[in-house]
Amino acid sequence: MKTEKYTCGQLDHVHRRTLLKGLGLAGISWLTPLAQALAQQDEHSKQQRPKSVILLWMDGGPSQLETFDPQPNHAIAAGTEAISTAAKGVLLAQGMGQLAEEMQDVALVRSVVSKEGDHERAMYNVRTGYRPDPTLVHPSLGAILCHQLPVGATEIPRHISILPGGSPSRGGYLGDEFDAFKTYDPQHGLPDMKARVDDDRQQQRTKDLDILEHTFASNRLAKLEETRTLHMHTIRNAQRMMTSEQLAAFDLSQVPEREKTPFGDTEFGRGCLAAARLTEVGVRCVEVTLSGWDSHVNNHGIHDGLKKVLDPAFAALIRYLRDRDQLRNTLVLCGGEFGRTPHMNPAGGRDHWPHGFSVALAGGNVVGGQAMGGSHADGRKVKFDEGIPIENIHATILDSLGVQANLELQTPIGRPIKLSEGKIITGLMQT
Secondary structure: OOOOOOOOOHHHOOOHHHHHHHHOHHHOOOOOHHHHHHHHHHHHHHHHOOOEEEEEEEEOOOOOOOOOOOOOOOHHHOOOOEEEOOOOOOEEEOOOHHHHOOHHHEEEEEEEEOOOOOHHHHHHHHHHOOOOEOOEOOOOHHHHHHHHOOOOOOOOOOEEEEOOOOOOOOOHHHOHHHOOEEEOOHHHOOOOOOOOOOHHHHHHHHHHHHHHHHHHHHOOOOOOOOOOOHHHHHHHHHHHHHOOHHHHHHOOOOOOHHHHHHHOOOHHHHHHHHHHHHHHOOOOEEEEEEEOOOOOOOHHHHHHHHHHHHHHHHHHHHHHHHHOOOOOOEEEEEEOOOEEOOOOOOOOOOOEEOEEEEEEEEEOOEOOOEEEOOOOOOOOOOOOOOOEEHHHHHHHHHHHOOOOOOOEEEOOOOOEEEOOOOOOOOOOEOO
16 A cells, blocks of 8 residues: 655654754754744753664453553452562562562553454454544554654664564555564574575576666656655565665674573563664664463463463663663553453453553653553442543653654545544653
C-alpha cells in the first residue's frame, strides 16, 4: 500500500528549528527577544527528548496483580505477595526483585483501560491506539515514529520486531515500508546477510534486475527519476543493509559474556540486549516479545516462570542503557494487550481484563519512581472515565519524542485521521 501525500504533516512546514539553524544560531544577537527565546527553548527540548523506543511486549496479557500492581492482604491477591522497591511506597509483585532495584527510573501506570477484551482486537488497540476498523489499518506506534521523525544515518531497518510471534507491528495506511522488520533469536545475528555468489556475479545480477525494473516501472510511474516501486525500494534497502557496519548490532556472538549474562540466558533476554544495541546505532523503535502470559489455567505457575525471564532482562536493559548514557535517549515501554481478572476462575487461572491493567515506562524523560492510578482492591472494574485510556499512553509517548500527537494525515483514499485521539498524561513525563 502506497501512501498519498497528506495535507499538512510536520515535514511540509518550515519548522522553527530548521529556520533558526539556517539563520545560524551562533549569530542570533540581532534577532528579537522572542526569536532568541524560541531558539533557546528549541535547543533545550532537542537535548531532552528521547530518540528511540523499546517496547517489551508481553504477549497474551500479563496479570497486573502478579506484576506491577500487587494487592497484598486482599482476597484478589490469591496468595501473591508484594515486595518493596527503590521507589518509596511503590510495590511490585514477588519475583521481580531485580526490577525493584531500578524503580527510581521506572513509572507505573496502573489504571490503563480499553474497550477490547479479545486478544487480536486488544493487541491492535494497544499497538495502534485505535480500535479495529474494517475500513483501514492503523499504523503502530513504531511506524508512526519512523514516518514522522528524521531518517538520520541509519542503514538498517528503523522499525524492528524481535521474536515477533503472530502479530508484529504494521505500517497500516502509512505503507508496508513502515512494517516492523522481523527477526528472531539474536544469538548469531541475522541469516542470509551474505551473497551466495561472488561479487562480480552479484553485481551483474543487480544490473539485470535494474533492466527488468525499469521496464516494469515505465508502465506504472510517470516520473522514473523521482520515485521507485516499493519492491525496488525494498531491494535497495536490503542491499544497503547487507554491507552496513550497523548490522553488527544484531549479532551477539561477539559480545562478551559479562555483558550478556545479566540479561539471562533466554531468547527474550538476548532480544533485550540486541534492542539496546540497535537503538545505539540509530534504530527508532524495537519491540521484543515475551509470549505465554494467557493464564486461564495455572495463573501463578505461568507468571512465576515468565517473571524469571522478564525480571532480569528488564532490569539489565535499564542498567545497560544507563551505563552507556543512553537511558535518557531511550524510552522503554513494557505491557501487554490487557490485564487479568481480579478473581481467580475454577481452574486457578485469571481471564481477560481490560478494565484496569498496568504498563511500565522507563528511561527517556519519564518521571521515575512513581505509580499512577491503580486497580480496586475489591476487584471492581476501573470505569473508563476514571482510568487512563490506552490512546493516552500513545499520545504521551508521541509527544515525548517530539511528534504532534493530534497531527492529521490523509489515508490513501483521502480520509483525514489523527495520529492519536488521546490526551497527554500530566506528570508522567518531564516537561
